[in-house]
Each structure stands twice: as C-alpha cells, then as structure tokens.
Amino acid sequence: MSYSAFSLFRHALTGNRHWPRAWRDPAPKKRYQVIIVGGGGHGLATAYYLAKEHGIRDIAVLEKGYLGGGNVGRNTTIVRSNYLLDGNAPFYELSMKLWEKLSLELNYNVMYSSRGVLNLAHSKGQFDAFARRGNSMRLNGIDAELLSREEVQASVPHLDFSAQARFPIFGGLCQPRGGTARHDAVAWGYARAADQLGVDLIQNCEVSGFLRENGAIVGVQSNRGEIRADKIGLAVAGNSSVVAALAGLERLPIESHVLQAFVTEAYKPFLDTVVTFGAGHFYVSQSDKGGLVFGGDIDGYNSYAQRGSLAVAEDVITAGLAIFPQLGRLKLLRNWGGIMDMSMDGSPIICKTEQPGLYLNAGWCYGGFKATPASGWCFAHTIATDQPHPLSAAFSLDRFSRGYAIDEKGVGPVPGHH
Amino acid sequence: MLKSYSALAAVPAVWTGAAVHLSELAGLSIWQLDAWQHSERQVCELLADITGLDVAVGASAVSADGVRVLWAGPARYWLVCSEGHAKAYALRAALDVTHGSMNDISDSRCVISLRGPAAEALLQGGVAVDLHPGSYAVQQVLLTALGQHTPITLQRVDHEIFELYVYRSYAQHTLEWLIASAEPFGVSWQTQGM
Amino acid sequence: MLSIDCPQCGPRDHTEFSYGGDARVQRPAADCDDPTVWHDYVYARENPRGVHHELWQHSQGCRSWLELQRHTVTHEITQVRLAVGGSVSGGSR
Amino acid sequence: MIEQPFRLATGGLVDRAQAIDFVYNGTYYKGYQGDSLASALLANGERVLARSFKYHRPRGVFSAGPEEPSALLTVGWGTRREPNALATLQPLYDGLVASSQNCWPSPRFDLGAVNSWFAPLLSAGFYYKTFMWPGHSAWMRFEKIIRKAAGMGEASRAPDPDIYRKSHAFCDVLVVGAGPAGLMAAEAAADTGARVWLVDEQPRLGGQLNRETELIDGLDGHDWAARRVARLQKNDAVTVLANTTVFAAYDNMSFGLVERCGVLQHKPETRQRLWMLRASRVIYATGAIERPLLFADNDRPGVMQANAVRSYNNQYGVSCGHRTLLYTNNDSAYQTAVDLCSSGQAVVGVVDVRAQINPDLAQQMHELGVPVKLATAVQRAKGRQVVAGAELIALDGSGAAVSTVDCDCIAVSGGWSPNVQLHSMVAGMPGFDADLVAMLSRQLPAAYQSVGACSGSYCLQACLEQGALAGASAGDSLGFSGQAAAGFSGQPAAVPMAGKHTLSAVEAFWQPPSAKGKQFVDLQHDVCRSDIAQAHSEGFQSVEHLKRYTTLGMAGDQGRSSNLNALALMAEHRGVEISAVGSTSSRPPVSPVALGVFGGLERGQHFRPYRRSPMQAWHDARGAVLQEAGLWRRPQYYPIGGESLEEAYRREAAHVRQKVGIVDVSSLGKIQINGPDSAEFLHRVYVNNWLKLPVGKARYGVMLREDGMVLDDGTTSRWGEHDYLMTTTTANAGAVMLHLEHLLQVVWPDLRVRISSVTEQWAGMAVAGPNSRELLQACVTGLDLSNESFPFMAVAEAQIGEVPVRLLRISFSGELAYEVYAPANHGQSVWEAIMRAGEIHDIMPYGTEALGALRIEKGHVTGNELDGRTTLGDVGMAAMANQNKDFIGRMLMRREGLVATDRPVLSGFKSVDPSEPLQAGAILLRGAEAEVEAEKLGHISSVTFSPALGQHIALGFLQQARQRTGDRLYAVYPLRDHAVEVEVCEPCFLDPEGGRTRA
Numbered sequence A: 001m002s003y004s005a006f007s008l009f010r011h012a013l014t015g016n017r018h019w020p021r022a023w024r025d026p027a028p029k030k031r032y033q034v035i036i037v038g039g040g041g042h043g044l045a046t047a048y049y050l051a052k053e054h055g056i057r058d059i060a061v062l063e064k065g066y067l068g069g070g071n072v073g074r075n076t077t078i079v080r081s082n083y084l085l086d087g088n089a090p091f092y093e094l095s096m097k098l099w100e101k102l103s104l105e106l107n108y109n110v111m112y113s114s115r116g117v118l119n120l121a122h123s124k125g126q127f128d129a130f131a132r133r134g135n136s137m138r139l140n141g142i143d144a145e146l147l148s149r150e151e152v153q154a155s156v157p158h159l160d161f162s163a164q165a166r167f168p169i170f171g172g173l174c175q176p177r178g179g180t181a182r183h184d185a186v187a188w189g190y191a192r193a194a195d196q197l198g199v200d201l202i203q204n205c206e207v208s209g210f211l212r213e214n215g216a217i218v219g220v221q222s223n224r225g226e227i228r229a230d231k232i233g234l235a236v237a238g239n240s241s242v243v244a245a246l247a248g249l250e251r252l253p254i255e256s257h258v259l260q261a262f263v264t265e266a267y268k269p270f271l272d273t274v275v276t277f278g279a280g281h282f283y284v285s286q287s288d289k290g291g292l293v294f295g296g297d298i299d300g301y302n303s304y305a306q307r308g309s310l311a312v313a314e315d316v317i318t319a320g321l322a323i324f325p326q327l328g329r330l331k332l333l334r335n336w337g338g339i340m341d342m343s344m345d346g347s348p349i350i351c352k353t354e355q356p357g358l359y360l361n362a363g364w365c366y367g368g369f370k371a372t373p374a375s376g377w378c379f380a381h382t383i384a385t386d387q388p389h390p391l392s393a394a395f396s397l398d399r400f401s402r403g404y405a406i407d408e409k410g411v412g413p414v415p416g417h418h
Numbered sequence B: 001m002l003k004s005y006s007a008l009a010a011v012p013a014v015w016t017g018a019a020v021h022l023s024e025l026a027g028l029s030i031w032q033l034d035a036w037q038h039s040e041r042q043v044c045e046l047l048a049d050i051t052g053l054d055v056a057v058g059a060s061a062v063s064a065d066g067v068r069v070l071w072a073g074p075a076r077y078w079l080v081c082s083e084g085h086a087k088a089y090a091l092r093a094a095l096d097v098t099h100g101s102m103n104d105i106s107d108s109r110c111v112i113s114l115r116g117p118a119a120e121a122l123l124q125g126g127v128a129v130d131l132h133p134g135s136y137a138v139q140q141v142l143l144t145a146l147g148q149h150t151p152i153t154l155q156r157v158d159h160e161i162f163e164l165y166v167y168r169s170y171a172q173h174t175l176e177w178l179i180a181s182a183e184p185f186g187v188s189w190q191t192q193g194m
Numbered sequence C: 001m002l003s004i005d006c007p008q009c010g011p012r013d014h015t016e017f018s019y020g021g022d023a024r025v026q027r028p029a030a031d032c033d034d035p036t037v038w039h040d041y042v043y044a045r046e047n048p049r050g051v052h053h054e055l056w057q058h059s060q061g062c063r064s065w066l067e068l069q070r071h072t073v074t075h076e077i078t079q080v081r082l083a084v085g086g087s088v089s090g091g092s093r
Numbered sequence D: 001m002i003e004q005p006f007r008l009a010t011g012g013l014v015d016r017a018q019a020i021d022f023v024y025n026g027t028y029y030k031g032y033q034g035d036s037l038a039s040a041l042l043a044n045g046e047r048v049l050a051r052s053f054k055y056h057r058p059r060g061v062f063s064a065g066p067e068e069p070s071a072l073l074t075v076g077w078g079t080r081r082e083p084n085a086l087a088t089l090q091p092l093y094d095g096l097v098a099s100s101q102n103c104w105p106s107p108r109f110d111l112g113a114v115n116s117w118f119a120p121l122l123s124a125g126f127y128y129k130t131f132m133w134p135g136h137s138a139w140m141r142f143e144k145i146i147r148k149a150a151g152m153g154e155a156s157r158a159p160d161p162d163i164y165r166k167s168h169a170f171c172d173v174l175v176v177g178a179g180p181a182g183l184m185a186a187e188a189a190a191d192t193g194a195r196v197w198l199v200d201e202q203p204r205l206g207g208q209l210n211r212e213t214e215l216i217d218g219l220d221g222h223d224w225a226a227r228r229v230a231r232l233q234k235n236d237a238v239t240v241l242a243n244t245t246v247f248a249a250y251d252n253m254s255f256g257l258v259e260r261c262g263v264l265q266h267k268p269e270t271r272q273r274l275w276m277l278r279a280s281r282v283i284y285a286t287g288a289i290e291r292p293l294l295f296a297d298n299d300r301p302g303v304m305q306a307n308a309v310r311s312y313n314n315q316y317g318v319s320c321g322h323r324t325l326l327y328t329n330n331d332s333a334y335q336t337a338v339d340l341c342s343s344g345q346a347v348v349g350v351v352d353v354r355a356q357i358n359p360d361l362a363q364q365m366h367e368l369g370v371p372v373k374l375a376t377a378v379q380r381a382k383g384r385q386v387v388a389g390a391e392l393i394a395l396d397g398s399g400a401a402v403s404t405v406d407c408d409c410i411a412v413s414g415g416w417s418p419n420v421q422l423h424s425m426v427a428g429m430p431g432f433d434a435d436l437v438a439m440l441s442r443q444l445p446a447a448y449q450s451v452g453a454c455s456g457s458y459c460l461q462a463c464l465e466q467g468a469l470a471g472a473s474a475g476d477s478l479g480f481s482g483q484a485a486a487g488f489s490g491q492p493a494a495v496p497m498a499g500k501h502t503l504s505a506v507e508a509f510w511q512p513p514s515a516k517g518k519q520f521v522d523l524q525h526d527v528c529r530s531d532i533a534q535a536h537s538e539g540f541q542s543v544e545h546l547k548r549y550t551t552l553g554m555a556g557d558q559g560r561s562s563n564l565n566a567l568a569l570m571a572e573h574r575g576v577e578i579s580a581v582g583s584t585s586s587r588p589p590v591s592p593v594a595l596g597v598f599g600g601l602e603r604g605q606h607f608r609p610y611r612r613s614p615m616q617a618w619h620d621a622r623g624a625v626l627q628e629a630g631l632w633r634r635p636q637y638y639p640i641g642g643e644s645l646e647e648a649y650r651r652e653a654a655h656v657r658q659k660v661g662i663v664d665v666s667s668l669g670k671i672q673i674n675g676p677d678s679a680e681f682l683h684r685v686y687v688n689n690w691l692k693l694p695v696g697k698a699r700y701g702v703m704l705r706e707d708g709m710v711l712d713d714g715t716t717s718r719w720g721e722h723d724y725l726m727t728t729t730t731a732n733a734g735a736v737m738l739h740l741e742h743l744l745q746v747v748w749p750d751l752r753v754r755i756s757s758v759t760e761q762w763a764g765m766a767v768a769g770p771n772s773r774e775l776l777q778a779c780v781t782g783l784d785l786s787n788e789s790f791p792f793m794a795v796a797e798a799q800i801g802e803v804p805v806r807l808l809r810i811s812f813s814g815e816l817a818y819e820v821y822a823p824a825n826h827g828q829s830v831w832e833a834i835m836r837a838g839e840i841h842d843i844m845p846y847g848t849e850a851l852g853a854l855r856i857e858k859g860h861v862t863g864n865e866l867d868g869r870t871t872l873g874d875v876g877m878a879a880m881a882n883q884n885k886d887f888i889g890r891m892l893m894r895r896e897g898l899v900a901t902d903r904p905v906l907s908g909f910k911s912v913d914p915s916e917p918l919q920a921g922a923i924l925l926r927g928a929e930a931e932v933e934a935e936k937l938g939h940i941s942s943v944t945f946s947p948a949l950g951q952h953i954a955l956g957f958l959q960q961a962r963q964r965t966g967d968r969l970y971a972v973y974p975l976r977d978h979a980v981e982v983e984v985c986e987p988c989f990l991d992p993e994g995g996r997t998r999a
C-alpha cells in the first residue's frame, strides 16, 4: 500500500485501526542469494538497491536487535557533502543527490531538510582551509558558500558575536543543500521499500559465525540457525571488527569508539541551520519537534558500550555555550552513545574482501548517516557486479598498504583523532 | 640586572573576604633533576647529601629551611629553593652526568599560594582528585589538572595551605579562574609590588 | 567515567590521560624491511569486544605511558602497569 | 475574591505566618513559605495551567514531584526566564513570576486547540506518510509551517546572565534520596565513620514522610525526618544536599549531581552547581512513583495521582477538589481517602477494579462513610475544561449500565513504579516483577544497593530496616569500624518503630474499557492508547520501535508515569507477557538539567585558557592586533596610526629586509633533551643525520609520523655533551612531546634520554635584518657575534643586561637573524633592552603576518603546507632523509602512493599582474573557468605581498611543478568567482643561495 495524504485521510476515518504492517516479519529461509548482516541504514539501503537496481530479490537482512537500533537510530542526523579530497567528494555528492529524491523514491517521508550546514572559522588559517575545501567542492559540482563574519551573523544571528567570545567568529563555510534528515525514517523507509521488493528483514537474528566450504564463505551461523547465501555483505558499523574476525578477517584498520549525542527539551524553533564549531568540537541543529540535537568529540577509547562519560558531556556542552551563550537555561533531556567504527584515515571501506563471498562495508566514523544512500548504492553495486563502484573505488582495504589513505583531517593513523 | 616581570602583574587586587588568600610566591628557584632508568637511587642519595633532607626514592615531598624537594614524575624531582641558593649550585656541580641531568626551570612555572579555610573547597572545584585530608596529606604533591585544560603541580603545605605550580603562560587565566571560583567564599588577592 | 589507577600517582580520572590504542602492536626491528610487517604495525588493530590491552599516557600527571587491561563493554579495568619496556605502538601520538 | 480558596483552614507543613506574593499569567497571587508553585496555584483554584504538546488540550497539575508531565510553566522573566519548569518541583518564593506556555491567548482559551479537530490525522507517525509532494523540496515547504507549531517554552535570545559552578566531590557512601530508607541508610553509614553524602531533589527532606501520616517512634513522620536531618547535618563527615538531583550514574561509580542552589531567587548568586561525585558505595533510596490508570479523557485537569492529592492535602494544606473520587487497583489510594476525610474533605467514593479487598480497608471506609465500588472502573472523565464527573462501568461482566458520579477531582492509583532509572544506567535493564506489577532492578553489582520503595518495599518499617542495614554494610565493607560513632555496637543501627501496616496488594489492570474519547498514555507527548494499537498493527512492536514510532516516553518526564502502561498494552496486543516485551533504556539525565551547569565558569573569555607570552603586556601596550594560535594569541601586526593589516605587514616585512625587526616566538614548542643517548635518539626521530652535531651548533630537522607523513620540523641545538634543545612549531608542540615520550618510554626504553617541555621557561624572540648583528652586539655581553666566531647555525650562551640568554643564529626570515631565548620572567625586559639598543638602528616589532611574508619569500613551509598529508618529497626535501638508518617513518614513506610522481609538490607562484593579490585556498587549473570536473593541478597554500619583489607571491602545491616552472596557470577561487593568472616559479623567491642569512 502506498502512503499518501489520501491514505492518511482514509485511515483517519476508521480510527487508524487498519494500517497494514510497514514490513513483514518473516522467518529466515534456509538460503538466500545474498545476505546482508546488519539492519542499520547501510544494510537496509544495500538490500533495497540490490533489489531495485540489480534485480536481486532473494535477499535477507539479518539484524541482531531491532531494525534501525544501531547508529542510524542514534545519530545527530547531519547530512552534507562538503568534503575536500577527491576520494570522498564525488561519493558524498552522489549521496546528496540520492537524498534529494529519497522520500519520493521510498514513498516515505525521510524529512530530508536542506537547511544548510554552516562550519564556523575562527582564524584566517582556518578560513583559508575552508576556502580550499569550498573551492574544491565547487569544482566537483558541489554547492558551497564562503561567508564573512557579517554574513554568518546575518544567517545565524544568535551566535556570540560579542567581545566576550573566546574564539571570535572569523567567517564560515556553508553548504546550503546540506541539512538533516529524520534518522528513524531513513531506516524505516528503506526497510519498508526493501520489504516491498521481497527482501526478508529478519530481526533478533545475531550472526555468530560463518559457514565455509572450499575456502569460500557460504553462509552464516546465527541464533536463528544456519542461513546460507552465495554472497554475504557486512554492514555492521561499530561491530565491524568483531563480525569480520568471525569470518577470518583479523585486525581490521578500525577501532570502535563511543560517540555521544544529546537532545534538549523542545523549545520554539530559533535555529534553522546546522552549525558546527570546529574549534570546540560541537555541532547542533534544532529538530522539527523543537529539541536541540547536538554532539561533539568521541569519548576517546575503545568501547562497545553505548554509554559515555560526564567529562565529554561537560566538554561538548561547554563548547556549545561558547558559541550560543543563551543556551544556558535550556535543559538537557537525554544523552546517549553509539559505537563508531573509527578507521585509520577517517574514511570508509567498501570492498570485496580476500575471503571469497564476503564483502565489507565499514569504517564510517561519525559520518556514515549522510552516506547511507550512496553507501547502499555502491555496496550493492560491488556485491552484484564483483567490481568496485567507480565512486567508491578509493575506499578499498588495501589503500593503506599502497599509501592511498584518504585523510581529510590530516591526523594520520590514529582512529580516535579523526 | 634587568627587571623581572610577574606573570600575574595584570590581575588587580581583590578583597571580598578572608576565606581564601591568594598570593604569588615570587623569587623561587625550581631545579628539575632527572635520573636515568637505573640511577634514581644515586640521584636521591646525592639530593639527600647536599640538601640534608631525607630524600627517599619516590618520596612525595620533603622540606626544611626553605629548601624543598618535590616529586615531579617518575625518576624526576624538583629542588625548590630561594633564588641563587648555594645548595642548588652545589648539587649541579656534584651531579654526575652518567646519573642524571639538572635544569633550571624556575621561570616556567608561576607559584600561587592559597591559604584559608576555603582553599580546599576552592581547589576541589577544578581538581578531580580527592583533596580531603584523609586522602591528601600535608606535604604531598599531586601532578594533576585544574579543569580539563590546565596541568598543574599542587602541594599541600599545611592543612589549609596549598601551593600551586602552574605553567607561566596559563598563570593569569588560572588566577582569574581561582578568583571567580572563590567568590562565594570570599577571597583576597594581593598583587606583588612589582 | 573511568578511574585509572596510575602506578605512580594513584587513582585518577581518565580525563587526565591521553589514549594510545592497542598495546599489542610491536614496532618491527630496525632492520626489518618487510612492508606487510610495517603495514600491520601501523594499521592493523586488535579491537575486541572484551578485554583490551591498551596504552594510555598520564599526560596531565606524571606523563608515564601505561598499559591497561580494560573490558570494552563493562569498562572495568583489571590491570594497570607501566608500559616501559613493554609493547609498542605506531602512528603519531 | 477569596484568597486561596482551596487552602485548607489548617494543616500542612507550610508556614502560614509567611505569606508569599507571586505572579501567574500577569495576576498577583498569594501562597505560603513551603509551597511549591503547583501547590500555590492549586490553593488559588488555578487548575488549567497549560496546553498539551500536540492537541493543545487543557492540562493541569497531575503529580507532586519530578514525574510531572503536564504542569510545565515558564518561570522568571527576561533573560532569566526558564522555559518548561516543573511547577511541582519549583519552590515558591517572593516575587516569583510564572506564565503558561504553548497556548495563545491563554491556557483556558487557546486557539491552538483547533489541532484537536485534526487529531485523527495526527496519529502516530503521520508525518512519515505525507508531506512528500509536490516536488522534491515539498518537505522544506511543509517543514516551515510545522516548525511554527513545534516546541513548548520559548528560549531567551540573550545570553544567560546567571552563574553556574562546578565541583568535584568524593565520598565513601552516596545515599540517593532522603525518604525514610535513605535517612536511615545515611545515618547508619555515618555511624560507621564513613564519609557520607545524602542527596534529595526535593526542597524538603523526608520523601514520603512529608506526604504520609504514619508515626515513627511515636513522632509524626516529617518531624522524625527533620530530627534525623538535623543530626546528620551536625556530623562533619556527612554532606546533606536538598534541591539536588543525582541525574546520572556513570562508570566506575561516578555520578552527576545538579544542585539547584538558586531555586529560591529570581537572581541568585549562583544558580546551580554541578557536582561530579565519585563514591565507593552507593545506596539508592529513590522511592517510587504512582502510575495512573487509563480511561477516556484522563488528561482533564483534576485527574491526579492519588498520592499527589494526598501530598497536597498533607504537606501543603491544599485541597485538590471539593468532591474527590478515588480510583485504584491497589490499597495505597485508601490512605488518601483516610487523609482527605480527616481534613474534612468530601470523598465521593472509591472505585476499585478489584473484586475483593482487605476487609479492614472496607471497614475503615465504611466508618468514614466513603462508598466503595468494587469491580468497577472509571470509563471516562466528564467535563470540558476540568473534571466535572466520572462515568463508571462495572467490571463484573454483569453488563451493568454506566453510572455517573459528580466529582471535580479524580485521584488515581494504578500501582507504584520504583524509580530505577539510576540503577539501570550501569546495572542494565530492569525486569518485570509480576507480583509487584512493576519494573525492578534486581541484580546490582556489590557496590550498589537499593533500599526502600525503589527496591519494591512499600512498607515503612521495611524501608527503615533496609536502610539501616544497607548503610551499615556499606560502611563495613569499606573497612569502617564504627569507632567514629559513639555507641556503635557493630550491629546495624537501632531501627525505629513505625506502625505496622499490610503491604499494598495490587492487581494488574491494563485494559480499561473503551469509551468515546482519547485515553492518554503519555500525557506530555499526547500519545494515546489508539497510537499504541496503531503502532502494533503497523509492526512497530518492539518496545524501541513503539517508543520511536509514537514518541512515547520521549518527553521531559521520559515516560516515568506512562511507560509501563504502554508496555502492558503492547504485551496484550502481541499476546505475550510484559516481561517478554522488555523496556526501553534509561539514559542520563534522570530529569532535565540546565545546560549552563555543565559549562560552569568556563564561559565567554574563560571558555579555554588564554596562554600569554611573557611579552604579552608589551604587545598589548603597543596596540598589537592579536591573532588566535591555538590557546595563544600572537601579535599579527603592530599598526601605526590607522594602518590596515595590509599596510602594516608590508611596512614591517620591508623593514626587516632593510633594517631590523623583532618578533615574539615564545609560543614555539621547546623541548629539553638530556642524556648520553640523546644524539642517537634524535637520529632515530629525525629523517636526517644527528650523530655528529657538535656542541654549539644547531641543525634543521624534519620528523615524520610512522606512516611516512611529515609530523613537524624545527631546529635542534646542542648546548653540552648531553644537552640539546629542540624547537617545534606552535601548533604541534603538544603532539611532538607526546610522540617523543611514547618513543622513549614504550618503543626504546633502553635509551638513556630524558626530555621535558621547557616551552614556558624561555621567552623567545627573533631579531632579524641586516642590522641585527650590530644591534645585538651592542647589548649582548660575553659573546663575539662576528661571522667568524658566531657563524650561521652557531649557538651560544651570553648575557643581555646581566640576564643569561641563549643565542641561536638561525633564520626563518632568510635574513641575517638571531633567536634570543631569555628566562621567561625576564623576557619582557630583555625585549625592551633590545628595543632600546635598537632605537638607533630603527628597530621595529613585527607580527606573524610579516613573519609569514618573509618566510613565503624564502619558500619556508609551515602548518599551511605541512597539513598532515604532506611527504618529505612533497616539500622538496626527499634528499634530506638518510635511508641508511632506521628512523620513524622510514618504511611507510616508501609506499607507492607516497612516492607517486603525480603528487602535487611545493612550488612558488607569482601573479602575472604583479599587483593582483592571490588567495590561499585557490585551486590551480589550466584555464580561468571554474568548470566542474576541470582537472585540479594543485592549490595555493600561503600568500603574501612580497615587499622585496614588489609583487604578490604564493606558495602552493602543483603536480609536476618542476617541469612547469615558467608556465602560466590560473589560481581559481570559485567561491568568489575569481581567478588569477599565475606564473609557476621555484618556491624560494629570494636569495636562494642564502647569502643574506650567512652574511
């Protein structure tokens, strides 16, 4: 059934009692053509594009918990493609283009809101670095605007432009098409659309091992039994090292770290742009419900517990107050954590692995939400064709040994610093 | 000799009460002694010999007659004394380079004294280590931080007296922070007449 | 918040420390010319869900590098020792 | 008008001698000392206080505590107003100003209420199903409209003027909650001699004792509590805090507490304080809250928790209605009936869903003349704005007709929910206990204990006993013997006696009869029973999906009073046990916390330390314009008159080349290196050779990261056999120090080398220009500065005005230059001495901008070029590396990608029109057009006007740069629609042989 204003109206008349399931709840079959491990944004998008673009319908997505309960359901929802490096920019721009029509494509309102992403610069040096990025974006066909201090003030008047500011605002780089999307809706939208194309979405199904025949991976073991497949794609984000190790891919170039996110109570909207404050590790947007959704730096040590420490909360909020001193009286409503798959250069991995039959999608750090559509698109391509998609070819696993790391921040092989 | 400037000269005097007195301890010499991995004992013996203090390996702090030896990290000690103190030069002359090294770092730190009944509570506002006398005894040295961004060396000189060694470039910020934090208690800060 | 019992300084808040990652990687010998060994040293990491051997530096304290055994789910720290003479790690820190 | 018409003539713990004036929605009211804002409003007969989030339905006070979902008001005015304040937790003070939110023009008559006409369309998840058309940006247009309706309170636009403070704290035993269980626990723990913290979020300690009428040791409960509190407060080892919420439990027994110290003033000295507490043991005594029962229109003002009605009666002396109906599935509501009767209130009846109750209770009600209807449910609340009656329906299956009761207050008890939010943050999920009909955290680690109502013990005597036992055992387990407390016997503290009463029998009752009208499960988010049914039918059946799809439990109260009802409904739909449904996770904070308190004093200019150079005062006095450099602020230029940056730096740079200038370089990192193996260490750290650097000499070095990228560069000088001084860039000082310590302690522990940061010890200044030698010779003593005795790269100790200084003949500007390092306390006077000596040479201070101009002319690289992705080869220094030794980065710098010939390498650029400025961040293209997909050949990293060349120049990176020397390209800047034609040249524009430096 298709969602529309009409269907809403029709169901309203019958007390909303007869809405059909958004997706089926099938029992796993014995075998599939393709298994995707991980029912987060990337896993679901991959399944959807495999079915939609590559005509493969015999697919299962195995999710150990509930669909969308991983990072896709707990991120700060910022969508952008303001990347400097050529390995990254066209890929994220593909994502952007897919975002722009995603609601219609999925018949699900993912609330992609291109309200602009504004990065603040606090020195000439930072401004010049932004300019290089913005110029490069423009040459890659990506929208970017360089703002002077006055232009920043005109666009977000509530920032601290007083003499009190410890790091006065020098200017900023804005990507007007950047913005936010509704985290849950992205997972549910892909899930529902994939389900309608025949994909089996199997929840509460944790992969605990891999089946192997003649050196090739031919299936998985799970708490819901053995499930076989010709091809298996991993899209388990923060759990990548653990699941990959089960398949014999030891010691990935990844550390798992906690990143915290925060939301305040709901207030009448006063911030209609995404603002990021690099000097203090802080980024914020105001949701359509009125809550300020914000985040900062990772906690900084390997962890698989989705909880962080008070010190980071203190640090992130303090940075927020430094640019928005009027936030002091607003109240924090909830604060949670997610597990980041922090890679050695801060860039992702989408590739076929050395294990025949096994494909890897990992290393998204704290930027994988915006990548969801493109990641699904390219990973589906890789799985279906056994060839890297041209736009994700740079995200190979061997780039480290070959010396082609894609290090946007320039901090080197220290996952926690990206 | 050219004039010496205090890092705290720009902070105006304050008097809102007497629960904490803040002042700068100017004119101190700080000598840093570093031993190599296996020569810490020799360095401590030498320190003990020349200062007449009972400097045991790893001892937190010992002092007498205006000379103080503070623990400053693994196999690292500070000799703190008045400027130009003869013992410092004697020590420098006597230190065998195969045992360790000695550097004058007097100007790298600004030393702020905090005294008064509220000194402990004031510091606890920024120090994430238990300062209760039951866990932080008189004489003991702490290498820690004030807030999340300012590294400090702290010594409890007496029950209600603390000495805080802070990097010179952070000193003014730190003093301003101390004064602002101490407001609810009542604080005094006297600039040195320099 | 973690509390790390520095062998030099006693229990301290983890905010006084800098993280150094996997403690099990070993810098190859000075004469090693095998690129895979070097690649693994710099890029391959243990990332267990369970006990992790990891380096921390008490950077806002005594500046010692420590090796911890810490559980990555419970965050419980079961061992802390000086990293001196122990394993090594790569990258810039 | 009668003053406080709903205030009882007597009773309550408020101080009737102290009347308090306050303002609500522009009108003056009176209340008493000890009132909460909610109790004072109720006393004044104000029942409709707010409008609901989605449907704008009228709402009033529901509870008497932090679980309040409805009575959210804006408190205070101007920049000090606090949106979404809980009226139930806000103590009344003189001059308090409160107003309603989310309604216009008033809560009683709110135009937003039209939303409720569209209610069927606003069902769970409706926004996911629409607003997608027409066109791709349809949502953007709808969003604008939807955002107008978002939010509850309005935030101030001006900075928060209040002060917040933070402090660390430590204790042996933390007791959370000061009800009977917590008070006993604190006392028993204190008696062992432990350091104890006792914390409660209410202004008045005592918990339920302030609301109940039970006697303890013959005393009124609240009186007993007050005495216990007084005794605890006398003990130096005990810290007692009221108005303080433990809002989170973190790893390793650390806790976040917020003390609302300013809650009694509009303009307090300190508004709130954050306590970052570490405890060795914790005892949770957080109590329990009462759940509602569902029925149609159960959100009408006048529908309240039974315990809240009791609390307003007993603690505040306020009547919640003239005719109260009790509705319950357990015994505790009967206590409310008893208390209302004893204060002369009309109780129109008790409606109990159970078919049978304890005969004693029945007898008691009979004596009080309160009719009890068993096996009956309330099906609907009547009344348009506030409760005006209740429709009852028999549950005995008899099909008995619906009857109506006249009442203006329905006091509801659906059983109790233990407050286990803190428990669950570290100990994991609570589980459903079918006997207690509640979620409980049963398995806690040894250091955590849970006592009293939060552990499911609802009997007062049991609460007291558990508290005493827990306190004593916590102290014991930490090795406190109890010596500190006189009379401690080694036994648990003597437990006072409270009247025995039977445990509250409760019967699960989740599926109320359906009736016309909305049944609100989550009052704050307007989530109804029908939304849960819809979520189920759409497959959002796991608790987490239910929560996210309906937004149940996601408001400020985090569903404290609603979650279990919702889980039960879902369990019913799914046909499973509640325990199989699970529960959502509990996260910090337990109740919302002002952001300001996390910042404390680290606001405005004190957000981060400002590191000052030893010469900062001089720069300030001289009117230098400062530039951010990490935590430092460095002089960017010293304007004369009304000079612009442009004019000033050109003047300064030109002056250095012609005469002499001085620049502050104190922020450079300086690392003291000592020990017999220092040379070997440097040899391994830097790419070049270090084994043969003689004493008295400096050398330039580059260090790599292990991945082969440049980490930092600088000079290191040798001052003695075992004595070196390394300099690093300002930006990398910390990173290099960490890197070196790691190498020494972990990788090469056998090297006998000690390093320490001496950045702060030395004030650094560079004196540069053709006149620098003459100038310095005039003020330096103890050193012959002639080229022969002190050549380029020589270093030596000397004095300036008797101050011992270090001189290094090194040059960043490419001029004859010296760096002078003076002990920091004498930095400014040495600087001043040089200025004085320089007067006849026309010395001029110069800032970082001129420094930049000079180094760009020389092709020297800085952070703009060394951005962490640069190899040695990229900056033309590949030959510097000695491949015959091991050094950091040796192997990985050889990787294919790092030696690829198409890597852009350092190059110089001149604008073809010499007067045309260049811009950093421009991209190098073949053509002037910023065409998408044009081949990017490189970029511009640093630009300046070169006074020496009389033209604009730049450094940057370019593919095949050396083959392109002399070529013309375009530096394109699409962000400003700008392109400049440039000529490729060598990166060193001036004096490539270095004659000036060596002069």
Ligand SMILES: Cc1cc2nc3c(=O)[nH]c(=O)nc-3n(C[C@H](O)[C@H](O)[C@H](O)COP(=O)(O)OP(=O)(O)OC[C@H]3O[C@@H](n4cnc5c(N)ncnc54)[C@H](O)[C@@H]3O)c2cc1C
Pocket (backbone or CB within 6 Å): A037, A038, A039, A040, A041, A042, A043, A062, A063, A064, A065, A066, A067, A068, A069, A070, A071, A072, A073, A074, A075, A076, A077, A078, A079, A205, A206, A207, A208, A235, A236, A237, A238, A239, A243, A259, A260, A261, A295, A337, A338, A339, A340, A364, A365, A366, A367, A368, A369, A370, A371
């Ligand atoms: C706090 C936070 C803020 C963030 N902010 C942003 C942002 O603003 N913008 C942005 O672009 N990105 C952001 N991110 C990053 C982004 O959320 C992630 O990179 C992205 O969601 C990861 O891809 P995913 O959706 O597939 O991951 P997930 O949703 O984590 O999906 C992985 C799934 O795999 C499942 N799984 C794991 N192991 C197994 C197993 N053995 N068997 C079966 N299933 C398994 C997990 O349960 C999970 O559901 C943020 C992340 C966090 C945590």
Ligand SMILES: NC(=O)c1ccc[n+]([C@@H]2O[C@H](COP(=O)([O-])OP(=O)(O)OC[C@H]3O[C@@H](n4cnc5c(N)ncnc54)[C@H](O)[C@@H]3O)[C@@H](O)[C@H]2O)c1
Pocket (backbone or CB within 6 Å): D176, D177, D178, D179, D180, D181, D182, D199, D200, D201, D202, D206, D207, D208, D209, D212, D244, D245, D246, D247, D285, D286, D287, D288, D331, D332, D416, D419, D422, D451, D452, D453, D454, D457, D458, D459, D460, D463, D504, D590
């Ligand atoms: N009759 C019944 O069915 C029934 C049911 C439940 C409770 N009770 C009664 O309630 C009492 C229970 O005693 P108790 O001591 O366990 O609980 P309590 O409710 O008396 O006290 C709990 C205290 O903890 C405080 N608190 C809760 N969370 C907090 C936090 N995060 N930070 C700071 N403070 C917090 C509350 O403000 C409250 O004062 C007994 O008198 C018992 O008889 C009776």
Ligand SMILES: Cc1cc2nc3c(=O)[nH]c(=O)nc-3n(C[C@H](O)[C@H](O)[C@H](O)COP(=O)(O)O)c2cc1C
Pocket (backbone or CB within 6 Å): A073, A074, A075, A076, A077, A183, A261, A263, A287, A289, A291, A293, A306, A333, A334, A335, A336, A337, D553, D554, D555, D558, D584, D585, D587
């Ligand atoms: C963008 C965004 C907005 C959120 N807004 C709210 C909110 O308004 N109220 C709330 O209780 N939680 C909110 N959450 C947090 C969720 O309740 C939940 O904590 C988070 O998804 C992580 O799941 P977990 O806490 O169950 O681990 C929000 C989460 C996200 C990602």
Ligand SMILES: [Zn+2]
Pocket (backbone or CB within 6 Å): C006, C007, C008, C009, C010, C058, C061, C062, C063, C064
């Ligand atoms: Zn330490």
